Structures are given as structure tokens and as C-alpha cells.
Amino acid sequence: MALFIYGTATNTGKDFFTHTDRQNFYLASHPADVWVIGNNEKGALWLAKKNGVEKTKAEAQALVTAQVTAAQEAWDALSDAEKSRLNRPGPITLP
Amino acid sequence: MAGYNEIKGLRVKYLSSDPATSEEGQVWYNSFTGNLRLNGFVLSAFSSGGNRNDGQNDGCGAGTLTAGLAFGGGRNPNSPSSGGLPTQKQSEEYNGSSWAEGGAMSTGRVTFGGFGTQTAALAFGGRITNNTFTYTNATEEYGGSSWTSGGNLGSTAYYMSRSGGGTQTAGVSVGGINNIPGTSNDKRTEEYNGSTWTTVNNMLANSRRTVYLGTQTAGLIASGGPPAPGNNSAFNYDGTNWTAAGVGTVNALSGRVGIGTASAGLLMSGTVPFTQGQNSELWNGTAFANDAITATQRSDGQSSSASTTDAGYVTGGGNPTTPGTALTSTEEYTATIATKLNVTTS
Numbered sequence: 001m002a003l004f005i006y007g008t009a010t011n012t013g014k015d016f017f018t019h020t021d022r023q024n025f026y027l028a029s030h031p032a033d034v035w036v037i038g039n040n041e042k043g044a045l046w047l048a049k050k051n052g053v054e055k056t057k058a059e060a061q062a063l064v065t066a067q068v069t070a071a072q073e074a075w076d077a078l079s080d081a082e083k084s085r086l087n088r089p090g091p092i093t094l095p
Numbered sequence: 096m097a098g099y100n101e102i103k104g105l106r107v108k109y110l111s112s113d114p115a116t117s118e119e120g121q122v123w124y125n126s127f128t129g130n131l132r133l134n135g136f137v138l139s140a141f142s143s144g145g146n147r148n149d150g151q152n153d154g155c156g157a158g159t160l161t162a163g164l165a166f167g168g169g170r171n172p173n174s175p176s177s178g179g180l181p182t183q184k185q186s187e188e189y190n191g192s193s194w195a196e197g198g199a200m201s202t203g204r205v206t207f208g209g210f211g212t213q214t215a216a217l218a219f220g221g222r223i224t225n226n227t228f229t230y231t232n233a234t235e236e237y238g239g240s241s242w243t244s245g246g247n248l249g250s251t252a253y254y255m256s257r258s259g260g261g262t263q264t265a266g267v268s269v270g271g272i273n274n275i276p277g278t279s280n281d282k283r284t285e286e287y288n289g290s291t292w293t294t295v296n297n298m299l300a301n302s303r304r305t306v307y308l309g310t311q312t313a314g315l316i317a318s319g320g321p322p323a324p325g326n327n328s329a330f331n332y333d334g335t336n337w338t339a340a341g342v343g344t345v346n347a348l349s350g351r352v353g354i355g356t357a358s359a360g361l362l363m364s365g366t367v368p369f370t371q372g373q374n375s376e377l378w379n380g381t382a383f384a385n386d387a388i389t390a391t392q393r394s395d396g397q398s399s400s401a402s403t404t405d406a407g408y409v410t411g412g413g414n415p416t417t418p419g420t421a422l423t424s425t426e427e428y429t430a431t432i433a434t435k436l437n438v439t440t441s
Contacts, residue, residue, distance in 0.1 A: 006124075011424050013146035014192045017390060019429050021142035028373070029391045081228065 004095060005037040005044055006060035009052035021046055031067040034060045037095055061094050079085055101196055107131070113435055122438070127133060130439040139387045139430040141375075143192040144408050150421030151183060151411040155209025155257055156352065156397030157216040157237075160406045160427060163189035164213045165397040167221070168411065169205045169421060182223055186237065188213055189399070189408070189425070196261045198241040202233060208255035208268045210307070210403050214239035214420065215263040217287065222251045234287070237299070246291045250283065256316055258353040258400040264289035265311040267332070270302030270319070284332075286311055293352035299330055299337045304395070307359030308378070315378065317362060318344050318351050324366040325349030329383075331357065331399045344383045346374050350394035354407035354428070361386065361428065363409045364393045375428065377404065389426045396422070 003027070010033055017027055023047065025038030035052065037043040047054060055063070071089040100106050108123040109115075117123075117134040120376030125132050147165070154168025166186035182205045186197035200218060207221025216237040223231045230253055234245035248268065255271035266287040273283075281301030285292045298316070303318030312334030318325055327343035355361050358380035365372050372392035376383045389409065396412025410425035 011143060011146065013425070014144055016143035019138075019140045019142045019431065022142060022387070022390075023138060027390050028388075 002039050002057075004057075005039050005047060005054065005057075006039065006057050007035055007052040007054045008033045008045060008060075008063070009045045009050045012050075016050065017046070020057055030060075030064050030092060031071075032063040033063050034094075041043070047078065057094060064092050064094060099245065108291050114146040116413050117435070133436050133438050135436050139377075139428065141387055141389045141426040141428050142425040143390070144191075144410065144425030145189065147187060147188070147194050147425065148196065149183075149185070150414075150423040151187075151387050151397060152413045152421035153205040153395040154183065154331060154411060155207060155216075156220060158189070158213035159399050159402045160408055161189075161191035162213040162364065162408075163399040163408065164211075164216055165189070165194075165199070166209065166237070167200060167204045167207060167218060168397070169225075173181065179279070181224060186242075189410075194425075198237065200235050200242045201244065202231060202235070204231065206253040208257055208260070208271070210258065210260040210266065210400050211237070211263050217245070217260075217263050217266055218249065219245075219287075219292075220248050220255055232291070239256055245363060247290075248292050249285055249294045250365040252283070254303040256302070256305045256319075258306045258398055259309055260307045260314070261287075261309075261311040261405070263287075267307065267311045267314060268292070269298055269305050269307060269316055269332075270305060272303055276371050285338075296336060299331075299339060300328060302328075304351075306351050306353035306362055308353050308355050308360035312356045315340065315357040316347050317353070317378070317383075318346075318365065320349040323349065325351075336340075342382050345376050345385050348372070348374075348394075350413070352398035352400070352409055352412075354400055354402040355404040359404050361407065363398060363405045363407075363428070364389060364396055364412060366394045387428065391422065391424055391426065393422055416432070 006068045025043035028036045121134040151168030157164040182203035184199040184203040187194045188197040197290040204223050205223035209218040230251050232248040232251040235242040236245045252271040256269040260267045268285045282297040308315045314332040317329040325348040327347040329340035349367040351362050353362045360378040362376045373388040375386045377386040393412035396409045399407040408427045414420045
């Protein structure tokens with residue numbers, strides 16, 4: 001069984017994920033509203049309750065990579081002064 | 096089946112009542128109630144809090160989980176080459192579930208120092224314009240609805256210590272970068288008495304973007320830079336002298352935030368884009384240990400810096416993948432202690 005479920009969902013704020021959720025399953029957010037969720041019943045139910053859209057790992061990775069690429073291009077266009085203040089966005093590989 | 100004695104190498108204590116004090120994981124038999132008893136564990140985790148009205152990166156935080164304050168910072172977008180918005184004057188107040196607009200500072204600023212409570216906060220130094228970069232030594236004091244001017248710092252600097260640092264009338268600022276070319280005040284310590292800043296003994300090492308936990312007379316400073324992405328150093332301050340804490344943080348990060356005191360604190364998030372940017376570390380007065388992880392990587396956020404370590408938050412901060420932008424999400428940290436439970440077989 002795969003370790004994770006992948007999906008997109010919008011963080012609506014308070015109680016979007018709870019203390020109990022965090023103890024019941026792994027949860028991490030990534031760019032493009034991509035969430036990586038521990039693959040168990042409670043994790044799957046959480047994504048459904050949040051009106052999330054399940055993605056394959058490849059689909060989720062493509063969404064993240066597209067945003068990272070856009071961010072890198074934005075960084076490349078910055079002035080040298082601004083570049084010295086900000087890290088160039090690095091690649092993100094979903095687990 | 097192996098008994099407790101074989102597993103732990105200890106016998107279960109046979110007591111007529113629950114012990115007055117017990118430790119995590121301690122087991123005993125209560126002969127009065129006839130129950131096998133367990134002192135439960137601290138269950139800490141981050142949950143989502145209310146979303147901000149505006150993201151703030153490199154601002155400061157004050158207050159507690161249910162009476163919090165975030166002020167200043169850079170707003171999305173703040174890049175000078177993209178014609179971004181200026182540094183922020185605004186503050187937002189948190190009630191434990193949602194954010195509302197607070198009073199605006201006279202001067203918008205980022206990378207400054209600040210601490211306090213929702214009704215008595217302090218903001219000092221920092222960068223005040225984006226393009227070109229200019230800096231200030233000015234201090235502003237928040238009274239719960241409006242900001243008024245305070246005494247000027249002894250030097251114009253940015254990236255001083257953040258999170259804690261005392262109160263509006265007994266505060267401390269540590270390290271930072273002096274904006275005068277060829278000079279450095281990375282070790283500089285200044286104390287505030289409610290009207291005047293006074294330079295006191297230097298810190299033992301250069302520091303910037305550090306977390307300060309505690310008060311003017313009992314403080315701990317941890318992590319920060321240089322070098323990038325951060326270091327794991329920690330030092331104690333007793334109001335007069337600095338000493339090495341003797342132990343370092345687990346993760347070498349800069350741009351973290353914290354809650355708690357010099358003897359019981361929590362460091363959260365940190366330099367991105369690094370996976371450690373989700374880590375938090377609990378300080379028990381003796382050592383740091385990894386604790387719960389946030390769902391989102393962020394650096395240079397704002398915390399409820401006057402919170403104790405059982406309930407606080409981190410909000411805003413740098414977005415790990417989009418330079419110059421700020422997050423609007425909040426994550427609340429809670430540590431639930433499950434104490435003295437009956438052990439059952441069901």
C-alpha cells in the first residue's frame with residue numbers, strides 16, 4: 001500500500017486541520033494547494049471532508065513543479081540587491 | 096506473556112493513592128481503587144488557525160494564542176523590481192480563531208525587532224523602504240489600539256533578535272546588522288526601560304535573525320545566522336552577562352520564531368526552502384529536542400511570543416517557493432497532557 005495520498009484543497013483557516021487530525025495521519029502542505037496525506041482511512045476521509053480533489057503522485061508533483069518553476073523565473077528576474085536578500089526557490093520532490 | 100518486570104526491569108509500585116507527582120510514562124498500581132495507573136504523555140501538534148487578512152513576512156509577533164498581535168513586515172508582493180507594495184505599517188490582532196485589523200504603526204518596517212503583548216508591544220529598528228533600502232533606529236510602542244513613538248535605538252540596525260525579549264518597559268534587543276558600511280553590531284545588546292535604550296555587554300557571538308526567549312533578566316537566544324541557512328548556537332543572558340548555553344539546537348536554522356521563556360520554550364519553523372523549516376524544538380531549560388512539525392514550511396513568521404509552551408501559534412512568514420511573498424496561514428501549537436489514566440485491556 002502506498003504511504004501517502006495526494007490531493008489539492010484550499011486551507012480555509014481555523015479547524016481546516018485539527019490537533020487530532022495531526023495525530024491521526026501525516027499531513028504536509030506544498031505549493032499549489034497540494035497536500036500530502038498519510039494513507040489511512042482517517043487521512044482519506046479528511047481530504048473528502050475538505051472538498052479536496054485527489055491526485056496521483058505524478059499529477060501532484062506536476063502542480064508543485066509548475067509553481068516552483070514560475071517562482072524560480074520570478075527570482076531570476078529580480079535585481080541583484082533583492083536576490084541577495086532572498087533564496088532562490090529550490091526544487092521540491094514530493095515524498 | 097512477559098510481565099512489566101521483564102519488560103522494564105522494574106516492578107510496578109503498589110500505592111494506596113496516586114503519587115502527588117509523577118513522570119511521563121510512569122506506571123503504578125492504586126490499591127485503593129484497584130486500578131493499574133499510567134501517567135500519560137504530552138501530545139503536541141500543530142492545527143490550522145485563522146487565516147490572516149494579509150500575509151506578513153519578516154514582521155514581529157507578540158501576545159498569546161487567544162490575544163495575539165502581528166505587526167509590520169513585507170506584504171505580498173514586496174519585491175522592489177516588481178513595483179511591489181511598501182513595507183507594512185499595519186498590525187493584526189488574533190483572538191484564537193480569527194484576525195482583525197489593529198492599529199497602524201507610524202512607519203512601515205520589515206526585519207525589525209519586536210515583542211510584548213497584545214496591549215503592550217514594542218517595535219524597533221528595521222528596514223523601512225524597499226527601493227532603495229533604507230533603515231531606522233526608531234522605536235514604536237503599542238497600547239492595544241494605537242502606536243506611539245518611543246526612544247531611539249543606539250544604532251540603526253536590522254535583523255535583531257525577535258519573538259521574546261521582555262516587556263515594553265524592560266526589554267532587550269540583541270545582535271542584528273548595522274547599516275553603516277564597514278561596521279558591524281552583530282554582538283550588540285541594548286536594553287529598553289520604557290523610554291531609553293542603553294548599550295550593555297555584547298553577546299558572545301555575532302547574531303542575526305535569532306529567537307529570544309524570556310525576559311530582560313532571564314533570557315535565552317537561539318539559532319539564527321550567519322552563516323546561511325543558520326546555526327544551532329544558544330546563549331543565556333542574566334541581565335548583565337552572556338554565557339554559552341552549553342548545548343545547541345537540533346536544527347541549524349535562521350529566521351525562526353519562538354514562544355515561552357528561558358527555561359521552557361519552543362522554537363518554530365525557520366529558513367526555507369529546507370525541510371527543517373517545518374520542525375519545532377522544545378527547550379526544557381537543559382536541552383533542545385525535536386517536537387511537532389508544522390504542515391507548512393515558513394521562515395521569518397510571527398509568533399504569539401508571550402505564550403507558554405502549551406499553547407501558541409506561528410503565522411505569516413516567507414513562502415518557501417515564491418520569493419518576496421508572504422503566507423496568510425496560521426498554525427496553532429497545543430500540547431495536551433494526558434495525565435493519570437487507568438490502564439485497561441480493551
